[in-house]
Amino acid sequence: MIEATVKQTLKKIGLNKKEKILVALSGGKDSSVVAYLLKKLGYNIEGIHINLHMGNYSEKCLEATKKLCKQLEIKLHIYDIKEKMGSSMCYIRGSIQQEKGLKNCAICGVIKKWILNKAARELHADKIATGHHLDDEIQTFMLNIFKGSPELNANTGAINRNAEKKEFVPRIKPLFYVLEDDIREYSKKMKLPAVYEKCPCAIDSYRIQIRDFISSLSRKEKENIMKNFEQILKKLPRQNNNVKTCKICGEPSRNNICRMCQLMKIRK
Ligand code: AMP
Ligand code: ZN
Numbered sequence: 001m002i003e004a005t006v007k008q009t010l011k012k013i014g015l016n017k018k019e020k021i022l023v024a025l026s027g028g029k030d031s032s033v034v035a036y037l038l039k040k041l042g043y044n045i046e047g048i049h050i051n052l053h054m055g056n057y058s059e060k061c062l063e064a065t066k067k068l069c070k071q072l073e074i075k076l077h078i079y080d081i082k083e084k085m086g087s088s089m090c091y092i093r094g095s096i097q098q099e100k101g102l103k104n105c106a107i108c109g110v111i112k113k114w115i116l117n118k119a120a121r122e123l124h125a126d127k128i129a130t131g132h133h134l135d136d137e138i139q140t141f142m143l144n145i146f147k148g149s150p151e152l153n154a155n156t157g158a159i160n161r162n163a164e165k166k167e168f169v170p171r172i173k174p175l176f177y178v179l180e181d182d183i184r185e186y187s188k189k190m191k192l193p194a195v196y197e198k199c200p201c202a203i204d205s206y207r208i209q210i211r212d213f214i215s216s217l218s219r220k221e222k223e224n225i226m227k228n229f230e231q232i233l234k235k236l237p238r239q240n241n242n243v244k245t246c247k248i249c250g251e252p253s254r255n256n257i258c259r260m261c262q263l264m265k266i267r268k
Contacts, residue, residue, distance in 0.1 A: 001182065002033070002037070002178055002182055002183070002186045003037060003040075005177050005178055006037050006041075006174050006175065006178065007041065008177075009158050009173075009174055009175075009176055009177055010041070010043075010174060012158060013158055013159045013172055013174075015043065015127070015172065017042055017043055017044060018044060019043075019044060019126035019127060020044050020045075020046065020123075020124065020125045020126050020127075021038060021043055021044060021045045021046075021125065021126065021127045021128075021129050021172075022045070022046055022047070022048050022077075022116075022119070022120045022123060022125035022127070022128050022129070022169075023035045023038065023045050023046070023047050023048070023074075023128075023129045023130075024048055024050075024112075024116055024128060024129065024130045024131070025047040025048065025049045025065045025068065025069070025076070026049070026050075026061060026065075026131065027049065027060065027061025027062060027063075027064040027065045027194065027195050028061070028131065028194055028195055028196075029131075029183055029184055029187040029192065029194040029195075029196060030131025030132070030133055030175060030180075030183055031130065031131030032064070032068050032131075032187060032192045032193065032194040033131065033175065033183050033186055033187050033190075033192065034129050034130070034131050034174050034175060035047060035068060035069075035072060035074065036068075036072065036190060036192055037174065038129065038174065039072045039074060045074055045129075046074055046075040046076070046077065046123070046125070047065065047068075047069050047074055047075070047076045047077065048076070048077045048078075048079060048116065048119055048120075048123075049061070049062060049065040049076060049077070049078050049079070050078075050079045050081060050112060050115055050116075051078060051079065051080045051081060051082075052081055052088065052089035052108075053080075053081055053082045053087075053088035053089060053090075054088060054089055054090055054199075054200065054201060055090075055200075057195070057197070057199065057200050060195050061195050062078075063193075064193045064194050064195050065193075067193035068192060068193045068194070071193065077119065077123065079115055079119060081111075081115075089108060089111070089201075090201065092107075092111070092267065093107045093108065093201070095266075095267045096263050096266050096267050099266045099267075100266055102263075103204040103207075104201045104202065104203055104204060105201075105202055105204050105207065106204075107263060108201070110259045110260055110263055111260060111263070113260075114249075114251060114258065114259075114260035116128050116169075116171075117168060117169055117251065117252070118251055120169040121167075121169055125169060126169070126170075127169065127170050127171070127172050128169050128170070128171045128172070129171075129172050129173070129174055130171060130172075130173055131173075131175060132173040132175065132176065133173075133175040133176070133178050133179065133180050133183055134175070134176065134177055134178055134179050134180070134222065134226060135179060135180040135211075135214060135215070135222070136180075137156065137173075137176060137226070137229070138214055138222055138225050138226060138229070139207065139210055139211055139214055140153070140156070141153055141156075141225070141229045142210055142214065142225070143206075143207065143210055146210070150232060150236065151236060151237075153229070153232070153233060153236065154233070154236040154237065156233070157173075157176070157233065158172065158173050158174070158176040158177070159171070159172045159173075160172075165243050165252070167243055167245075167251075167252030168243070168252055177226070179219065179222065184196070242254065244256060246258035246260075246261055248261040248264075248265075249261050
């Protein structure tokens, strides 16, 4: 069932078996299933794990990732945030939050995206694959609706709609149409090495409230939300695609200074 859905999604994306795909492996079940299925379907993949150094949780994630890559016989690249940025994610986030009351997941998300795009370009990867699934996408979609900013959904999809800009390595989500419960079941059935607990720092209460509400919905209701989402998506104008170069780090950005460097400037 999952396999058929993923195959269809990859067909829709138009993924080519010669392309080099860098799978962003968190150590969790979602990205482990992505790597497992892409490998099984004969795609050319390598893995990348960002060690965020968030205590015992990060250690378990790193171990699970190493085990998975060994089992699947894929090359693993490790980006050590302490080595490259001088401190753990908790510390970086704390110093930013003292200045701006930004949410944990928002800060972590910006930093991870910046790292993944830069690493994928340096490794000459054609695509980055993540473990985002249907529940994640519905959550973000609803959050943007509640924020009154549906246009923020404009670039989402199984492949991000900035794909044609060469500075941004296109990000794909092979599990875009798969529900989290089905992924959990599949990962357990296949006995994949994976950490099943949630990130201990995901304490954005608003997002959690929405996540809990969505998880109370039936399968049919979730699928209906996605149908609405896709209809609305067709009508939304694309977000500004004007890519500039960040004046501080040289990475691609929509502004003169990228979001990552804006955060780092705040950091004390
Ligand atoms: P999250 O935002 O934590 O739900 O993660 C969404 C996706 O981002 C995961 O399925 C992974 O593909 C990727 N990701 C999250 N954390 C990491 C990490 N530490 N290293 C590499 N990829 C990650
Ligand atoms: Zn920058």
